[in-house]
Amino acid sequence: MQRIIIGAFLAMLCLPYSAQAFKLEGHLVQGGMAIGSVHPNATVYFQGKPVRVSPEGLFVIGFSRDAKAESVIELHQPSGTVEKHPVRIKKRSYKIQRIDGLPPRKVSPSAEDLERIRQDRALVKAARQTDDPRTDFTQAFIWPVIGRISGVYGSQRILNGKPKNPHSGVDIAVPTGTLVKAPADGVVSLAHNDMFYSGGTLIVDHGHGLSTVFMHLHKLLVEDGQRVKQGDVIAQVGATGRVTGPHLHWGMNWFDTRLDPSLLVPPMPTAQAAASAQ
Numbered sequence: 659m660q661r662i663i664i665g666a667f668l669a670m671l672c673l674p675y676s677a678q679a680f681k682l683e684g685h686l687v688q689g690g691m692a693i694g695s696v697h698p699n700a701t702v703y704f705q706g707k708p709v710r711v712s713p714e715g716l717f718v719i720g721f722s723r724d725a726k727a728e729s730v731i732e733l734h735q736p737s738g739t740v741e742k743h744p745v746r747i748k749k750r751s752y753k754i755q756r757i758d759g760l761p762p763r764k765v766s767p768s769a770e771d772l773e774r775i776r777q778d779r780a781l782v783k784a785a786r787q788t789d790d791p792r793t794d795f796t797q798a799f800i801w802p803v804i805g806r807i808s809g810v811y812g813s814q815r816i817l818n819g820k821p822k823n824p825h826s827g828v829d830i831a832v833p834t835g836t837l838v839k840a841p842a843d844g845v846v847s848l849a850h851n852d853m854f855y856s857g858g859t860l861i862v863d864h865g866h867g868l869s870t871v872f873m874h875l876h877k878l879l880v881e882d883g884q885r886v887k888q889g890d891v892i893a894q895v896g897a898t899g900r901v902t903g904p905h906l907h908w909g910m911n912w913f914d915t916r917l918d919p920s921l922l923v924p925p926m927p928t929a930q931a932a933a934s935a936q
C-alpha cells in the first residue's frame with residue numbers, strides 16, 4: 659500500500675509542468691474578478707465558452723451579481739488531459755436604494771427615447787465584446803476619483819417609486835469638473851457625449867474582455883481608440899443622463915458580466931487624505 663502511495667507521489671512529481679500549473683487568484687465572490695494562470699498552450703473554458711489565454715498563460719474571468727455558489731473551469735491541457743477545477747463563489751447580500759426626484763422621462767421613457775436607448779445599448783454591448791490580447795487587467799487598479807461613495811454595486815434600485823435594474827457600479831459624489839483618472843492602462847473602446855441614461859460615457863478596455871465604464875461625464879478628454887496609461891486624465895465628472903446631481907458612476911465588466919470595481923481598489927481614502935494628496 660505504502661509503495662503505491664509513494665509511487666503515485668513520484669508520478670505526480672514527474673508530471674509535465676503544464677499539468678500542475680493551474681492557479682486562480684482574486685475575488686471569488688459575486689461581482690468579483692479572478693486571474694488564472696495555466697500552461698500557455700492550455701485551453702480554458704468557463705461557463706461553456708473558451709477564455710483567452712495570454713502567451714504567459716494568464717486569463718481572467720468574472721462572476722455576476724447573482725452568480726451561483728459553484729462553477730467549474732474546464733482546462734484542456736496541451737497533453738490532451740481534461741481537468742475540471744471547481745470555483746466556489748461567495749454570496750453577497752445587497753442593499754435596497756431608493757432615489758426620488760429623477761426627471762419622470764428618465765424613469766418612464768417615451769417610444770422615441772426607447773429607440774435611442776436601444777441604440778445606446780448596442781454601442782455599449784459592441785464595445786464590451788472587445789477581446790484584446792493586452793493584459794492591462796493584471797495591474798493594481800486605482801480609484802478614478804476620490805470622494806464620498808454615494809451608491810454601491812448590486813443595490814436593488816427603486817427610482818421614483820418604480821423597481822428597476824440593480825445598480826451596476828460604484829457612485830462617487832464629487833463636483834462637476836472633477837478630473838477622472840484612468841484606473842489602469844487601457845484603450846478607449848467607446849467615447850459618447852450623450853447617452854440617454856448614462857450621459858457622457860467612456861469605456862476603457864483593459865484586455866481579455868475586462869473593461870471599465872465612466873458615466874454621467876461633463877466632458878470627455880480622450881477619443882475612441884486612444885491608448886491611456888494608469889493615472890492619465892480621461893474626463894471631467896458631470897451630471898449628464900439619469901442623475902439627481904453630479905457624480906461619477908464607475909462600472910466594470912467582463913464582457914457582458916457586470917462586476918464590482920470597488921473590489922479591485924484599496925478602501926476609499928478619506929476626503930482629508932485626498933486633499934493633502936493633491
Ligand SMILES: [Zn+2]
Nearest residue numbers: 809828829907
Ligand atoms: Zn451609478
